[in-house]
Amino acid sequence: MGTGAPGRGQPERSGRDFTPVPYPTQTERLAAHVVGLRYEAIPRPAVDKMKEHIVHHLGLALRGLSTQEGRQAVRIAESFGHEGSATIIGRRDRTAPMEAAFANTTLMRSDFLDDVLFPAGVHAALVTLPPALAVAEERRRSGKELLTALIAAYDVIGKLGSPAGMASARAPRRPTIPFGPFGGAAAVARLLGLSEHRTAHALGYAAHSGMGLSEGDFVTHYYGLVARNGLMAAVAADHGGQAALAVMEGRFGFWNTFFTGVPASLDDSLDTLGTDFEIMNATTKRYPGTxxxxxxxxxxxxxxxxxxxxxxxxxxxxxxxxxxxxxxxxxxxxxxxxxxxxxxxxxxxxxxxxxxxxxxxxxxxxxxxxxxxxxxxxxxxxxxxxxxxxxxxxxxxxxxxxxxxxxxxHDHAFDPADWLDWLSVGGTDVLGWDALTGLVTAMERLEDIDNVADLTALLRPRYRDPVPTTD
Structure with missing residues (x-):
């Protein structure tokens, strides 16, 4: 649900650098969509595709437990303790939401088959699903609330990233570097129940978290840091933290710092909030690579x-x-x-x-x-x-x-995978066949689940951790 173009004749909103910008600011327009979106307004194909992408990445996380990067991420997360409210996929003990989000992101990335949101080019699920899943579990949110938060988060990433075009970046940067934190912040803000004003500040914090450089290969766990930053942005805003509301379009803001200015088509992109759902522009991968x-x-x-x-x-x-x-x-x-x-x-x-x-x-x-x-x-x-x-x-x-x-x-869509077959590749040894069939059933009726913790419980082994975290 977009707020439309900035209203003419309305007062201007200044950032902390006193840059005059039209009201509402870009973060406020996005926040209105994140808070105002209702599950009932989302087309069924968008819901079904979001569920498909969730299953895809849960399957990747289960495979990631057998990789060096995945085991390392689990060790890092569990080094902060084995007590908490959020699940690391494939592990019995729970940990804090931020650490679970960090570990699960790396697990989902380990096989290099994560999704891509076009034309933004962002690996959207990596930076939205792990923090959203952790917070939804901790706050005992419903399946509908999780789906709505994720779909809104994809919208935020797409509406910002698509008009930009990385060719206009001041230096070569992969798109998930600047745009990824906005998705995690949006999803978590929605699940925390933040107001529009608080959500705008969460997105403001996310604008400061566009970290990462293109020198050499990506540092291990880079995407985990992005996901964690998005979660932290929303938590900071939840506790009263403030960011400049003009952080995007201000003179020293996001667009002028990382790009050559505000994209000419950005207003048109924001006007489609609530009518053009970005999840429909995302694709999963079937082989490693970009x-x-x-x-x-x-x-x-x-x-x-x-x-x-x-x-x-x-x-x-x-x-x-x-x-x-x-x-x-x-x-x-x-x-x-x-x-x-x-x-x-x-x-x-x-x-x-x-x-x-x-x-x-x-x-x-x-x-x-x-x-x-x-x-x-x-x-x-x-x-x-x-x-x-x-x-x-x-x-x-x-x-x-x-x-x-x-x-x-200029496009290609893979046929949907059989969910049980997909999950069983890495999941049979970790969770067992009965748990996997239960997980498929839960995902098929995710919108009817009252508590996401019932879903994440299916992602933890019942008796032991079958995959060692030592190399």
């Missing part, structure tokens, strides 16, 4: 399958991508790759594996120094073009017999 590469990988795979292509009959490949990806060089870089993370993120390497095997082979991607694979990468060129949406791709393959095969698109 979500921006889903479209080009799927296009290349389709051409290879439809025309019986392979390395032997492919002369060259040209990949056309939007110029807005110029700051995200890792997403289309050529060898040599300096790390596994860089290799996973390269659409060039991904398409090379499709030519080699007929599909994206994650194990082959990790063998990124193999000579034959490097030779295939040399046949692939990348062109950045103006005038396309951020997910656009065009793949042109020139064959050895003189044909030019072309496929283009």
């Amino acid at each position: 979500g921006l590469n889903i479209v080009p990988i799927e296009l290349a795979t389709r051409l290879v399958h439809d025309h019986a292509l392979a390395a032997a009959n492919t002369r060259s490949v040209t990949l056309f991508l939007p110029v807005e990806r110029k700051h995200f060089v890792t997403g289309h870089m050529h060898p040599p790759f300096q790390s596994e993370a860089a290799a996973r993120s390269s659409s060039v390497l991904a398409i090379a594996t499709v030519l080699a095997t007929g599909r994206l082979d994650p194990d082959l991607v990790m063998d990124y120094t193999r000579p034959g694979l490097l030779e295939l990468c040399d046949r692939i060129s990348v062109v950045l073009e103006e005038g396309h949406p951020i997910r656009y791709a065009r793949v042109e393959i020139d064959t050895s017999d003189g044909r030019r095969l072309v496929a283009e698109g």
